[in-house]
Amino acid sequence: MNARTLLLLALIWPLMAQAGGGKLLLTGGVSSIDGAAGGGLTPWALTGGYAAEGEWGATAFVSRARTSDYGLTVTGAALVWSDRLEVSIARQDFNAADNLAPLGLRGLHLKQTIVGAKLRIAGEAVLDADTLMPQVALGVQAKRVDTGALNPTLTGALGAKRDGLDLYASATKLFLAPGVLVNGTLRLTKANQNGLLGFGGAQGSGYRLMPEVSVAWLASRQVAIGAEYRAKPDHLNRSVLGTGALKEDDWWDVFVAWAPSKTVSLTVAWVDLGRIAPAVQPRRQHGAYLSLQLAY
Numbered sequence: 450m451n452a453r454t455l456l457l458l459a460l461i462w463p464l465m466a467q468a469g470g471g472k473l474l475l476t477g478g479v480s481s482i483d484g485a486a487g488g489g490l491t492p493w494a495l496t497g498g499y500a501a502e503g504e505w506g507a508t509a510f511v512s513r514a515r516t517s518d519y520g521l522t523v524t525g526a527a528l529v530w531s532d533r534l535e536v537s538i539a540r541q542d543f544n545a546a547d548n549l550a551p552l553g554l555r556g557l558h559l560k561q562t563i564v565g566a567k568l569r570i571a572g573e574a575v576l577d578a579d580t581l582m583p584q585v586a587l588g589v590q591a592k593r594v595d596t597g598a599l600n601p602t603l604t605g606a607l608g609a610k611r612d613g614l615d616l617y618a619s620a621t622k623l624f625l626a627p628g629v630l631v632n633g634t635l636r637l638t639k640a641n642q643n644g645l646l647g648f649g650g651a652q653g654s655g656y657r658l659m660p661e662v663s664v665a666w667l668a669s670r671q672v673a674i675g676a677e678y679r680a681k682p683d684h685l686n687r688s689v690l691g692t693g694a695l696k697e698d699d700w701w702d703v704f705v706a707w708a709p710s711k712t713v714s715l716t717v718a719w720v721d722l723g724r725i726a727p728a729v730q731p732r733r734q735h736g737a738y739l740s741l742q743l744a745y
Contacts, residue, residue: 472499472532474708475673476575476623479716480510480742482643483563483590484525484539487619488677489718489738490700491661493632494586494621495574496535496567497527498744499711505530510742514720516734520544525563535567543645559645565590567619574621574630583622583631590615592644607685607695608654609647613640628667630675635660641684642697642725650684657682665706673706681723698723702738716740 477497478486486497486508498506506529514521525539543559567588574584592613617636624631637656639649648654659682665675678701685695704718718738725734 472501473575474670474711475667475706475714477506477508477744479706479714479740480508480512480525480527480539482512482514482521482523482539482541483565483615484523484527484537485565485567485588485590486527486529486535486537487632487634488663488665488675488702489704489716489740490677490679490702490720491632491634491663492565492567492588492617492619493634493663494569494572494584494619496529496532496569496586497537498529500529500532500745502531504532506532506745508742508744510740512738512740514736514738516720516722516725516736517732518546518548519725519734520546533569535565537563537565537567539563539565541643541645560595561592561644562595563590563592563644572620574623575625581622583620585618585620588617588619590617592640592648594644594647596647607647608650609641609685610649610654611647613638613644613648615640615644623667630663630665630667630673632663633660634662638682639684640682641695642681646685646695654684657684671708674704675706676703677701696724698733704738712743712745714742714744716742 478493478495481487485492486495487493497508500506509526512523522542527537529535541561545557547555567586569586572582572584615638619634621632636659639656659680661679663677665673667673680699681697683697700722702718702720706716708714720738721735
C-alpha cells in the first residue's frame with residue numbers, strides 16, 4: 450500500500466477497534482476499484498465493513514487486474530459510520546507498458562486518486578426481507594489523474610481534463626429465500642476509462658448517464674458468486690487520433706467472493722474491459738482480477 454493509504458489506516462484503526470461487527474458475512478460487499486463498497490467494478494448501496502447502527506466500521510484493500518496487454522493495481526481504504534455514511538479513498542496505478550507506443554509513449558504508468566463519499570438515504574437491503582423496497586444510496590467520487598508524459602496529449606489533442614467528478618445512485622436488495630442480491634447503479638460521468646484517460650474530450654465534455662448492474666448468489670454464508678456489467682461513456686471515439694482509435698467499450702466480469710471470517714475476504718474474477726487505447730496489437734482486454742479486503 451502507498452503512504453496515503455497507510456496514513457489513513459493509522460488514523461482509523463482506533464475507531465475500528467470500537468466497532469461491533471453487527472452485519473452478516475458478505476452483506477457489505479467487497480471493495481470496488483474506485484474504493485466504494487460493492488462489487489469489483491461498480492458500487493452498491495451497501496456500506497463496507499460490519500458496523501451496525503451507532504458503530505464505526507472500516508475496510509482496507511489491495512486489488513490487482515492483469516489483462517492481455519495492461520496491468521492495474523489499486524489500494525485503498527474506507528471508513529463507515531452507523532451503516533449509513535461511507536468515506537473512501539483509492540489509488541490506482543495503470544501500467545500501460547509499451548502499449549501506448551502509437552501515442553509516442555512507452556513504459557507509461559497512469560496514476561489516479563479517487564476520494565468518495567456514499568450516503569444511505571432509504572431502505573434496508575437485508576433486514577426488510579418482507580418488502581421489495583431496496584436500500585438506496587447516493588454517492589460522489591472526486592477523481593484526479595496523474596498523467597505524467599501523457600499530459601500534453603491529454604489536454605491538447607484529446608481535449609480531456611485531469612480532474613472529474615462522478616455522481617451515482619445505487620439501489621440494492623438481498624432476497625433471502627433464494628439468497629440472491631441484485632444491484633442497479635446509475636452513474637453520471639464524463640470519465641474516459643474510469644478517469645485514467647482524463648475527463649471529457651474534444652468531441653464533447655458533457656456528463657453522460659450510464660447504467661451498471663450486479664447480481665450475486667450467496668452460495669453459502671461464506672461464498673458469493675456473481676456477475677457485473679458497467680456501461681462506459683466513450684467520449685474519445687472520434688478523437689483527432691482517428692475514428693475508433695480510443696473507442697471505449699463496456700466492462701463486465703464474473704466473480705467469486707470468499708469470506709472465511711468477518712475480517713478477511715478474497716475476490717477472484719474474470720474481467721473483460723474491451724479495448725483500451727491504441728495498443729500495439731489492438732484486441733479486447735480480458736484477464737484475471739484478484740482482491741484482498743480486510744474489514745471490521
